[in-house]
Structure formats: structure tokens, C-alpha cells
Amino acid sequence: MKLNLFMLITQESLMAFYQITYNKKYDFATLHNWGCTFRCPFCSYKLRGGADSKPGFMTPKPASFLTTEEIKTVLAGQRPKTVSLMGGEPSLAPDLEELLAFAKQELGAKTKLGHTNGTRIPTENLDYANVGFKAWSRDLHYRITGKPKDLIYTNFKNAWESGMQMEANLVYIPGFVGLDELEGLCGFLAGLDDTIPLRISGYIPVPGQPWKRPTKKQMAEAKETAEKYLKTVEASHLTVAEALDLSMRDDRFDVEVLI
Ligand code: SF4
Numbered sequence: 001m002k003l004n005l006f007m008l009i010t011q012e013s014l015m016a017f018y019q020i021t022y023n024k025k026y027d028f029a030t031l032h033n034w035g036c037t038f039r040c041p042f043c044s045y046k047l048r049g050g051a052d053s054k055p056g057f058m059t060p061k062p063a064s065f066l067t068t069e070e071i072k073t074v075l076a077g078q079r080p081k082t083v084s085l086m087g088g089e090p091s092l093a094p095d096l097e098e099l100l101a102f103a104k105q106e107l108g109a110k111t112k113l114g115h116t117n118g119t120r121i122p123t124e125n126l127d128y129a130n131v132g133f134k135a136w137s138r139d140l141h142y143r144i145t146g147k148p149k150d151l152i153y154t155n156f157k158n159a160w161e162s163g164m165q166m167e168a169n170l171v172y173i174p175g176f177v178g179l180d181e182l183e184g185l186c187g188f189l190a191g192l193d194d195t196i197p198l199r200i201s202g203y204i205p206v207p208g209q210p211w212k213r214p215t216k217k218q219m220a221e222a223k224e225t226a227e228k229y230l231k232t233v234e235a236s237h238l239t240v241a242e243a244l245d246l247s248m249r250d251d252r253f254d255v256e257v258l259i
Pocket residue numbers: 036037038039040042043044045056087088089116117132
């Protein structure tokens with residue numbers, strides 16, 4: 001029995017990607033991974049997995065996973081301009097480097113981590129990463145993620161200095177990840193370059209957590225705070241319904257499933 005469990009975990013960790021979608025209008029393919037190395041209590045994937053979802057595996061387990069060869073075959077058939085990797089946490093895939101090298105060198109595609117927690121950047125053959133920061137305070141960061149803050153902030157700095165195109169994101173949760181946390185992050189980003197784009201995502205209430213969605217006024221205040229430091233700040237303030245169907249507001253999410 002123990003052996004079977006070990007084999008199951010090994011199989012899951014070896015095959016993190018389970019689906020590939022394609023957006024015709026913008027000509028990009030997205031590889032979707034299952035699982036994450038963090039355990040943020042406010043993770044929006046819980047909207048699909050529910051309050052009882054296991055830390056690190058917030059959505060229901062996919063019926064099957066894709067092999068590296070299957071992924072390469074589908075990408076080679078489509079030859080998209082951009083290959084984007086999404087989560088959970090896409091960088092935990094053991095075939096990450098191989099797939100990035102394939103996309104970049106064999107297909108000539110731009111390569112992106114469309115959303116990452118920042119644990120595995122910079123890496124070769126990766127052009128762009130959007131890092132979702134969780135907190136500025138050391139203890140809050142650890143409490144939220146179960147991982148040290150320095151790893152993520154240092155990785156971001158190294159990736160920026162390596163020439164990668166970088167963007168940042170923070171989930172704003174008044175009373176938990178508040179303006180002081182936002183301000184700390186903005187100071188850090190501005191210290192690297194005040195042109196680094198930041199998106200402030202208003203918290204979307206997930207099952208089993210106590211926080212409220214920020215008000216319009218609180219979102220405006222957060223944006224104003226960030227703009228004291230950074231030149232490009234966007235804010236999103238989605239409802240649960242909008243988060244569950246992002247194609248309602250953004251045609252980049254209007255995709256077909258390739259496999
Ligand atoms: S890093 Fe992102 S995907 Fe992972 S648990 Fe946190 S919010 Fe969810």
C-alpha cells in the first residue's frame with residue numbers, strides 16, 4: 001500500500017501538465033499544470049476545489065496527465081507564437097526546462113510563465129514571468145506560503161537583472177494583506193525599476209476563509225498607494241462569477257482545448 005502511494009505521488013509529480021489550450025486571436029498556447037508548492041489560504045483555485053481542498057492541490061485532480069512527448073507533438077502541430085505555462089504552479093513540472101527549450105529553440109516561440117509563485121526563476125529559455133507576490137513582511141509571507149520570503153524576492157531580482165521581462169501581482173486583502181504589505185512590495189519593485197508593471201488583484205472570497213472582498217474605495221486607495229512608487233499599476237476587482245469565467249471580461253481566456 002505504501003509503495004502504491006509512493007508511486008502515485010511520483011507519477012503526479014512527473015506529469016504536472018494535464019491540458020493544453022489555444023487562443024486563436026492572440027496565437028498563444030497555454031500548458032495547464034496541477035498542484036502548487038505554496039499553500040495560500042486565499043488561493044483563487046479554491047473557488048473550484050472548495051474549502052476542503054488539500055494544501056498544494058486546490059482543484060480536483062485531473063483524470064489524466066500529459067507526457068512530455070504528447071505536449072511536444074501538440075505544440076509542434078499548432079506552432080503558436082507564444083507558449084505560456086500556467087498553474088497551480090507551472091514551474092514545479094520536472095519537464096519545465098525541456099519544454100521551454102523545445103518551445104523556444106524548435107518552435108521559435110516566446111515563452112512565458114503566465115503566473116508563477118517565483119520559486120524557479122530565472123531559468124533558461126524563459127522570456128517572461130508574472131510573479132504573484134503574497135506579502136512583504138517576513139512572518140506573514142511564511143504564514144501564508146509556508147516558504148521563506150527571501151527566496152522569492154531574490155529570484156525576482158535575479159530574473160530582472162538577467163534581462164527577463166517581468167511583471168508582478170499582489171492579492172490585496174484589507175485586514176490581512178493590506179496597504180503596508182503592498183507598500184513594502186512597491187518599494188522593492190521601484191528599487192529595481194519603477195517601470196516594472198504591477199497588478200493589484202482585489203481578493204475574491206474563497207470558501208472557508210473570513211476575509212471580505214475589498215470595496216471600490218479600498219481598491220482605489222490601493223492603486224493610489226502603488227502609483228506613488230510605480231509608473232504602471234493596474235487593478236482588477238473581480239466577483240466570484242467573473243473569476244469562474246474569465247472569458248466574460250478578457251478575450252485572452254477565450255480558448256479552445258487542444259488536448
Ligand atoms: S502560489 Fe498561487 S497557485 Fe499556489 S497556492 Fe498560492 S495563490 Fe494558489
